[in-house]
Amino acid sequence: MIGYLLWIRMKGFFTGLRNPWKIVLHLVLLLTVYAYGRLFAHVINKAGNGEIETFSPEKMISVIWVLIAGFTIVKMFFPTYTPIRQIFPKYLPVPKFQRYLLSVVTELTTSYFFYLFLFLLFGCWYLDYSKYWFLYSCLTALITSILFKRILQYFIDFRLKRYSLIMLGITAILILTLFYIGNFLLLSFGYLCGLLPLLLFLIGFKLDCQIIESKKIDLQPITKNANVYLKLLINNRQARLLLLVGILFKSLLLIGDYGLFKGKGKHLFDGQIIYWMFASPLILFTYVFNNIWGFWTNVWMNVELRSGKSKHLINFTLKLLLLPLIIDAFITLPILLFTWDNHQFILLFYAVSLIFLVCSSFLWSILFPITINSYFQMKGSSSFVSSLSAMVSVIALSLIKINYWFYILIPLFLLFSFAGYRLALDVYREKKYQIYKKLNKGY
Numbered sequence: 001m002i003g004y005l006l007w008i009r010m011k012g013f014f015t016g017l018r019n020p021w022k023i024v025l026h027l028v029l030l031l032t033v034y035a036y037g038r039l040f041a042h043v044i045n046k047a048g049n050g051e052i053e054t055f056s057p058e059k060m061i062s063v064i065w066v067l068i069a070g071f072t073i074v075k076m077f078f079p080t081y082t083p084i085r086q087i088f089p090k091y092l093p094v095p096k097f098q099r100y101l102l103s104v105v106t107e108l109t110t111s112y113f114f115y116l117f118l119f120l121l122f123g124c125w126y127l128d129y130s131k132y133w134f135l136y137s138c139l140t141a142l143i144t145s146i147l148f149k150r151i152l153q154y155f156i157d158f159r160l161k162r163y164s165l166i167m168l169g170i171t172a173i174l175i176l177t178l179f180y181i182g183n184f185l186l187l188s189f190g191y192l193c194g195l196l197p198l199l200l201f202l203i204g205f206k207l208d209c210q211i212i213e214s215k216k217i218d219l220q221p222i223t224k225n226a227n228v229y230l231k232l233l234i235n236n237r238q239a240r241l242l243l244l245v246g247i248l249f250k251s252l253l254l255i256g257d258y259g260l261f262k263g264k265g266k267h268l269f270d271g272q273i274i275y276w277m278f279a280s281p282l283i284l285f286t287y288v289f290n291n292i293w294g295f296w297t298n299v300w301m302n303v304e305l306r307s308g309k310s311k312h313l314i315n316f317t318l319k320l321l322l323l324p325l326i327i328d329a330f331i332t333l334p335i336l337l338f339t340w341d342n343h344q345f346i347l348l349f350y351a352v353s354l355i356f357l358v359c360s361s362f363l364w365s366i367l368f369p370i371t372i373n374s375y376f377q378m379k380g381s382s383s384f385v386s387s388l389s390a391m392v393s394v395i396a397l398s399l400i401k402i403n404y405w406f407y408i409l410i411p412l413f414l415l416f417s418f419a420g421y422r423l424a425l426d427v428y429r430e431k432k433y434q435i436y437k438k439l440n441k442g443y
Helices: 002-016 020-048 057-077 096-107 111-126 131-157 164-209 228-235 237-264 273-279 282-287 289-295 297-306 310-339 343-367 384-401 404-441
Strands: 158-160 211-214
Touching (some): 020 111, 164 211, 237 273, 237 282, 273 343, 282 289, 282 310, 289 310, 289 384, 310 343
């Protein structure tokens, strides 16, 4: 039965490759894991050769364990919670152990596991020493984190017998022990630590046998009206993926800049034009928010039918922007304030660019809406005019770093922001019918 399940999943994978965009996506993912695997192997090799004094190879490998485990747990809840997939309902005459085993095998045959496994293989290939130990320990961390995630999901998805709380306590003690003395255990007991996934597997099976009934719950906020805009962001697959990619890409660049600054006292791109494009919240707008009604067409039509007032639409836009911009500020500002001495410039640049990009997004969403049909499309997720103007504006604003005379640009940008806001209110009355035509006919 397990062999047949693997055959079905493999057949489904190759059937999905009929779509050329899926082939491109898989190639991009393959190249990405190859690049990261080779990069981590290169860093570990340098640490082993003594070129990086602050980290030992063992320390670098333990960092990879933490990253794999942490990302696996976070993935369970973000961007949306995914319950345990039950292959067979409980009323079918399938043995409990076989049903549980098939559920675990399904978890280990996902794209997530496949590409992380490839990442480990590429890293193992380019390592100069401890190749098999690296592969074994990291694969153990990956399987352990997946099984621990499943244990947490049992308490979220199902009502269990009280006895199951003891199993959760045992699991928590094991994970905390591994977290605090993981290096000691691995170095002292070596390959015996591979028994930990087996132990978690048996605990998971015991919990599966303790299920009383499924919980009829939906992970909701405390109040009925709270987090409506969060749900709009999460439930829109295209916007969710683009925002996630944009924030992760920006975070990697800023973390790399922080590491470069601490190591050599320098900045990425020499702290020049391209650097400040990523230091601002520009990427959120060129990816998504310069085309708000293209992503949330149904919401726009709903608000338009009920009120038809542009102020209500702008109010909706501001509330939708709030959470992504807060996340961007929490990621960006601490790193910029730590790596640059001119805090006044950093705060003014970020605040003014934020105000300008928000106000101009109202106008671009009205003048140049684009239909969104897929995650990544050739025509882009926002218009070329809006993206180019936003980039040029941010570059122009970064000139205030060069000379204090350019601070005169700040009141000009604030004036342009207010003018863009007022123009959006006036233009909307004439352009709303053209928005409908563009979004529903795809041109």
